[in-house]
Amino acid sequence: MKIAIIDSCDHCYVSEPDIEREVLGEKAEVDLFHVRNTGELPAQVFGYDGLISWHLVPLRAPFINSLRQCRGIVRAAVGFDNIDLQSARERGIVVANVPDYGTEEVADHSLAMALNLLRRLQQGHAVVASGSWDWREVGPLPRLSQLDIGLIGFGRIGMAVAARFKAFGCRVRFFDPYVSSGVEKALGVRRCESLAGLMQSSDLISIHAPLNDETRHLIGARELAMLKGKYLINTARGPIIDCAALADAVSDRLLAGVALDVFEDEQAAIPMLFLQRNDVLLSPHVAFYSQAALPELRRKAAQVLLSLVEHGYHRNAIH
Template sequence: MYKIGILDSKHHSYVLQPDLEQQVFDGVAELQLFHVSSVAELPEWARACDGFISWHLVPLDAGALQQLTSCRAIVRAAVGYDNIDLGTAAGKGIQVANVPDYGTEEVADHTLAMALALLRRLPRGDQLVRGGCWDWRQVGGMPRLRGFNVGLLGLGRIGTAVARRFQALGCEVSFYDPERPSGWDKAVGVQRCESLDELLERCQLLSIHAPLNPTTRHLIDAEALARLDGKYLVNTARGPIIDPQALNAAIAANSLAGVGLDVFADETQRPPEPLASSPDVLWSPHVAFYADPALAELRIKAAQCLRGLLEQGHHRNVLSAVASA
């Protein structure tokens, strides 16, 4: 019998009962769900689990991983894995995998929804009518979608799905992603930019679909935001890709046409002013990934991946930094 721990946060938890995970392991493992803020809060016996399913608010940094005495595999229940120290995991012989193919449609749909709400000024229109005003002129100016240039920072699975949705509306799509091989742009029918500066210059709306790593942290800084003057910004990827202080300053200066944020650098506190209350900012609570079927898909695939790693020693979703160790 394997011992499996599910590490979920005591705040904003995703799993209430490990029923779906238990079905996947079907008698070959003893599963325990832990709602904790850190590994230090686990009982001593729990740190000897063979494998863990990790949710994003419980950090698995070097210190935390050193406390996992018997762990052979960790599956991050998400696409992103920035809460896990891959180098330390590799050094301890722990395989780490993620679930890169769940919720692609949901994040792409949510990105499009936020962008359309901003471009068509839906929050402003809703506010006017609730206040008794039906004068369409009070909504303000709007761009035409056909021919509108959308810039994508990242063209992986989700970025590609977003590109196709904007293309269906007649938008022109550009992207910057140094990881995509030559010809990817032709296959998808989008315009490649060779630098972030080129993308920021070309686009009228920037949508972020990059992973969070040392290269992308605060990649959208004060200088980048200045290049987006009068343009739109949407982030459904990871909050710290945008420098929060620089973004707050840009909102205070009214330099952006509109901002849609599903993620933020600190998702445990109310955002600072003027970001929190600005009518130019549309918020959602890190929900882009969500639909009832998507959450179930994520939990099942994470458990299937972990079982495969423990029983067979490999899985196609093992992250390269660990697989090569």
């Protein structure tokens, strides 16, 4: 069989397909393509049996409709918003993701961002850098065990984040209309029946939802107004937050703090406003990463694809 890895030529994740070749062994020929978009791929890719997709190169309908014998596409990540699922279904191509890699890393990164904001570490650094050791200049600091933490999305990562906040004594609640009743009892958290209820009752909001038509710009001006004096963290997908509305909220100093590992358009320049404020914390879409997580992701993506191509099924298939 022939397998293609489609990665970006900018900020690529795979420089050499050594892990994938090790997993697939003699069963497949593996080719790696670094492109800016699918229009730069050679025509030979249309005849490949399976694809591993990295998120910076969208696989839209015209490309998928041109695949002649592809049996499976694996999105090397949890989210799969860069793939046109409807077109894949119409072509009989099974799409799967890798939902069980990097859960610890994203949860840890979310908590690290929260602690940075809540303990005002950037402000503390600035105080010392200015030559002062006056702790009063850092500003007010809340006690973590007195905080209500709100999670948007309560899948694997949301649950892992909840466990970490609970270890600090925080009260944790979530909003996720797709999670069955009873999870809250098993994990000792509280369910909110509406997004507004979650926003109004939480001191800090952390986003752990997938990007789809329902969640795109889920957090806009109306929702941000509910977070006056509160904290907002996003380690999920950038477009879940309306960037223009967030810029207005940051400019008006509406929020106590904002931490973003993802941005609405990661190919565009970050607005200077976000770079000049000590109540805004940014990281370069790195929450998923550790020296253990990336090889794990690549290995699992290849294993899932092998199952799709050979058997037409894997438990990670997206239905």
